[in-house]
Amino acid sequence: MENTDACSCVHEIAKSFANLKEREADHDLAEIYQTSLMSALIDGVYEGSVRIAELLEHGDFGLGTFNDLDGELVAFDSEVHQLREDGSARVASMDQKTPFAVMTRFRPTICGELSTALHKRDVQDIIDKLVASPNLFCAFRIDGRFEHVETRTVPRQTEPYRPMLQAIERQPVFRFEETSGTLVGFRCPPYVQGINVAGFHVHYITDDRRGGGHVLDYRLLEGKLEVAKISKLRIDLPRTVSFQQATLHSDEMSQAIEAAEG
Template sequence: MSTQTCHCAEHIAAAYVEHHQHTGEGEIYQTSLMSALIDGVYEGDTTMADLLKHGDFGLGTFNQLDGELIAFDKTIFQLRGDGSARHADPDQKTPFAVMTFFKPEISQTFDHPMSRQELHDVIDSLVPSDNIFCAVRIDGAFEHVRTRTVPKQTPPYKPMLEAIAAQPEFRFDHVNGVIAGFRSPQYTQGINVAGYHEHFITDTRQGGGHVQDYELACGTLQIGRVSKLVIDLPTNASFLGANLTPDNIHAAIEQAEK
């Protein structure tokens, strides 16, 4: 009886994932909380293979805060502390990541330069409600992209604002690439990153990082609206002992995401 029950549960879970992949009904899967990352919880048990069961598009980081994570087209890349990029291994783990099956409902092409703020204004006009999530992808030629990447940390871990104090920054000029990210509602601050959170990788897949600024020369914007959020909370000692509601959480996240 127990074996049959297990198989039945696995079948239902597989059918649920299959449903969301083919109906386009948006759902975000998230492992851990941004406030945990801010507090220095840099170890998780969720693997890259696990993430791809919940989405084909997203972003996050790796255990020990070892670079930035960008995912699209069912592939996950690690954007490293030296500005380089590589394919992530299936067994690498993450302390924080956000994934979805990307189902763009809105697409717009630009044949003239657009700043990051101008593109965000376009997205805000196309999806005016801040009460749902947007998955955002930009493919194109960029005049420049400015990024940063947190270097790998070692125990005992410092809080994130201390860890990023000396983070390296990089600038990619006249480059083609992909930006993948989310616009999250303001009410999710601390759970997620409220507002825009974007990562970049070059078309050669050799460089990238967490986006600080960019100017698009020409390219295509795709937006998928997402109305469901599923959070998988860790149960390890560092998460259970973390301060997830500090007084300065909004300012801390804004500083971390600059």
């Protein structure tokens, strides 16, 4: 049964944001840069040639992973952190490489305060209403206080690489209680499933930069939401043998991505 109180709250918050003036000039300039495809990652293509320093040439905000599937990547304010399989975080080296990442120059077109406690689904509904169209991309950032954030991080893989669904069978899950931190996320249209992750893809890092991971669930107590609508996508495909030989489409691909990304 639908929670009418939650729906009303989401509607009112989205309505208050709608009164804010959008900076459409920034919207027109925004672009997502992506290296490789999500379907390649699902198939076990865990080695790329793009260095973190090169990623930062394409944006100051993003997410992804590292070679060997060695933790989660989160980037904002031109800083890149590696969220590791033990739940910890560290600053990434400029020489580390990624097999899959998404970056943008984050210029939010809508900003506002979230002063009501909200679950993940509520926040996603608000963002959907703010973007208005399911056919556009958006990047979003939330700096706030959280009652809890549940994350996971896939352990580092070694060759011969297993497909991601096998790699995540024993992935560690962490629960960060009563923390302040930053959510970095993208919402992609349904038609890019396999190219990217359709729907919401979010990573979290605590304010003390000691922990985080790929977000499974959270409850926000209060925070600042910034949203950037994006209508341009640029993709650089790897030239590696593993990518050329990968199975990049199958009838089960969508289900595999949903299982891997939560």
